[in-house]
Amino acid sequence: MAMPNTVLGQLLATLNKQQRIAVEFDPNNALQVIAGPGTGKTKVLTSRVVYLLLHHKIEPKDIVVTTFTNKAAKEMMDRLAKMLSGTAIRVDEITIGTFHSICLRVLLKYGFKVGLNRGWRIVEEKEVEAIIHDLIKTMPDQIRDYANSYKRSVNLCRPTRNKDEWAVHPQMVKKEISRLKSNALLPEEYENDSNHDPALAHFYTKYQSELGKLNALDFDDLLMYTFRLLTKERCLPDIKHVLVDEFQDTNSIQMDLMFLFAKGDHHVSRGITVVGDPDQSIYAFRNALAQNFQQMQQKTPLHCSQVVLVENYRSSQKILDTSETLIQQQIKGRTHRAPLRAQFDVEFPPVYVNFPVGFLQSASIAREILYLKALPNLFSYNDFSILVRQRRQIKNIETALIEHRIPYKIVKGRAFWELKEISAMMHLIKCAYSDNEKFSILSSLLYPAKGLGQTSADKIKKIFEDNPSQTPFSLLQDIEKGAINLTMTTKVRSVIKDFIQMINFSRSFDKAPLKSSLENIFDTLYERSGMKNEYLYFDGGKKSDTNDSNREANYENPRHKNILLLKKYFLGIDEIEDFIHSQSDQKTFIEDIQQVDTNVIRSYIRTFFNSLSLYATESTSSDNEIDRTSKRKNSRNGEACVTISTIHGAKGLEWPVVFIPGCIEGIIPSIFSRDESSSETESDTEEEGTNTSDKNVPKSNKKSSSLEEPVDEERRMFFVAQTRAKLLLYLSSIKEGENPTQGGPSRFLTPEVRKTLINEQNALKNEKNIELLYKSMNKKVPSDLIKRFSLKKLVQDYAQFIENRRESMIWNGRVIRNSFTLDITRNTVAMDDPISDFTTAAAHLQTEVNKKPVLERQFQTMSRKGSTLSSTSKLWPKKAYAPQANQRLSPSPPKVHAPTTTYPLQESPTKKKSYAPSYPHKPYSTTGTEFKIKQNKTDNDNILEKPFPISASNDRASNPKMLATSKGSTNEAIKKELFSQNQVISSPKRISRTKSVTRKLIVSPIMIEDKKRYEEVKKNGSVHHTVAGDRTAAEILHDPDDLIIDNRPILTSAKTLMKAIKKADSKSNQSSQKSFSEHQLKTEEASSSQFDILSQLSRAKKKAKLNDGEIIVIDD
DNA sequence: ATTGGGCAGCGTTAC
């Protein structure tokens, strides 16, 4: 009974002063918590909820918490459950969710009050695109002219792909419509606005009427209709407190909803707590306002206070110095900010490297990871992350990690439901439950290809559009019967007929129990659509050459497996309970549901779709499933992997070591921040004035948004990325010029920022620093391991690595060409792998030929691909027998057998200069004990001697309302808590369309029939490793300490690399050998770079060829 | 005339 007090007491004891003020703040007023990165934002939020429940005795059902993602909602729920485990409080009664999901719940109950027809659904993003695309295609000429004219007040155009023309673009239209909706403006209201843009009004009106025809809402509608509902009628129950997480990412309609929620069913607003950080506002492209905090102060009917959290429990002071210097570049719009204070500091400032050429960047990151990982008992691969701005940056990094055999995962791969097979299946299901799905009917007719193409589809579509009074499905039946005149081939007619029969058949399962009905429907659609056949027998292979009759069903086909996963979800959602429950409030529905089975099925399916669009990350994305399995492995085998993520995807997460490659103009800041700026300012001027919800604000709103430069958002993005790092941070850029679109180091890397950076990792500079590194990670240098592992040697190797411009791995004083053979757990004993010691291709070949048993492993069962090998050897130029030989590209010119001039590497000073002119290389110092480096004011190195902690006098917080002055305790418990929170919970791989995602690396016994090929390859000189009997390839390829089942999406890269091979091959065929070799020997850099390319290519050749789920990894 | 396979080029960020 006294539990609550204990719980509360313990809870409060873990908070620092500002946090405690926030948690205990008057629950009846408005509170803003400005929580910079790592300041315990989630902790404050959850603690406040607990405090409201336990201390103020607010009922759980009277509390609303909004989060930014559904994942965050779930985490919050879990955390609260844990914190309240000793009490009788029902956590699941708290309303926790994103604005969208909460609005969905509201509208399911009360939607009819704002005119929503029963059975409405949420449209998919793709469908939205298709609708707008059609609208653009059919727009009247005067609209097109207007949109292109100088009279326009909103820009809907974008440069077209090929030409220099500008044309109305779906994404722009969508964005502008979305903007109107986030101001809760209906089409007719917008048209009546004196400043409206006729073109936009046209599209908006048409678009909404299209949605109306489909009886569907888009994402923005969920918010807009809820807003209109709640302003009209207080239909929410008694809500006592509303809490909003990630407040900086909410847009204006969400803020209005927040106020409406807080009003509940009463007239006076109840308490509101918002938590967020304006500096981390990176969603302006979704109409989020960085100025939300100021706006809220103006709009709230309550007294509004602010608490600023300044104690950072995540990063070292050095990292915060860098990020703080960066964010202070933004002069406008930053008020009341105090610099964050770290709880610890280390002698390892963030590292910045400006690479001379692009390909070095990824490889050097991989090598850096290997050096750090080599330290015994210190880092797990889980401790590393690589954050990119754009998805396309991932490719190179992926390649490099594969090269170095570093396990990785990519956060937030493509959404599960966007996969082709999944969306196709969902279209079919939609057709089965509704006659009104013209988009889905057409998609289903087209895919999988059955003989009905775009032309016929367009004709059918025309008929749908010409007869809006009839449902698309009934029209299709008329077409098939000939009741509608349409010229078409017999083939097309039979396709339509089959489709109709399939749908009708799938609709006949309504007398069985729900679950088996659903299963029957699903199976029918999967089979009779032809998809099953396609995936099991054809997918991937060329249709033309699979006419052999001895095809076998491939149940391992990833698309097939995805379908099975979808089926599982389809049969097993538990939202159905909620759904029926919520429907029962609408009296009209309940009888239907109980009377007719078909309606139950339909309701179920509709709920399935709605939940799918909103809870995708939670229940539908591939993440969860795989995550669980990987976690199991994790605990068992210590599996771990490096995380690759976009910066957006990394929000809220943290890692001890973070790499941010591509800090270059055009990426950070993105080239898009330019385009935006022109259109943004253009449209902003008129658009902000249309805000109906508050006529007083627009002026300041307008002002602030013109203050808000698009580039500021990019800077904040960079800020977010940097503050993900706890201990070590690496920034890198690429010298200007290599790629014309890449303009050299980012403008954000100002001299001031660079002063906080150094260009090599201090942590590996000497043994003492390494010991400090262990300390910082709360680990001990393992005395037993250290016998086998020489820190001194590592320090030397690393220094040499730096001197060698990070071009290749140095281990035990030697250049390691193929790092994946490296045993990074040992460096005192000489490498037992002679392969890494070869100097010339010939020498290498020699070693390999002697290594007989090795060769025999390469032939995996290639049962169905009899021709695989011959084509492989075609790709392999005869003489390119040793791809590791760094001096050559195939076909090999004779000269290049000369060993490299440097072995072990020792580079000439001239070259060094030419390599990195802007960042002079600091000579490696053997006086290893000295780790306080004096600053040379002219270069980029940093002073490191400044002791931590920072004195209280630098507290610049000047918040007028509530000043956070406490220095904060360095409470270990808090620290621990914060360090352990927010662990990455994401997929170790994404479900990918590439079929070899699940690499079957089981190496099975050699096939004798392969002997001939074996001879052939032997002649060609492929080099292979010993593969022991039934071990998985992963076991062989990876450090035994990091055993994983290798399920990396390797083909993403391999496919790309295949293209590169073809290019390289055709190029080398064209150009004469002579000029080729000249080019290649031009510089030492070139030859070393070609090593990377070469080995990438050779590996890709093999991998790309050997796919189909029966991959053998032939690694040299 | 229609369809579908093959190929080359291009892609912000994401609820």
Add this chain to the structure above:
DNA sequence: GCTGCCCAAT
């Protein structure tokens, strides 16, 4: 991975 384009097959 999607789109536009060419070409071969119907």
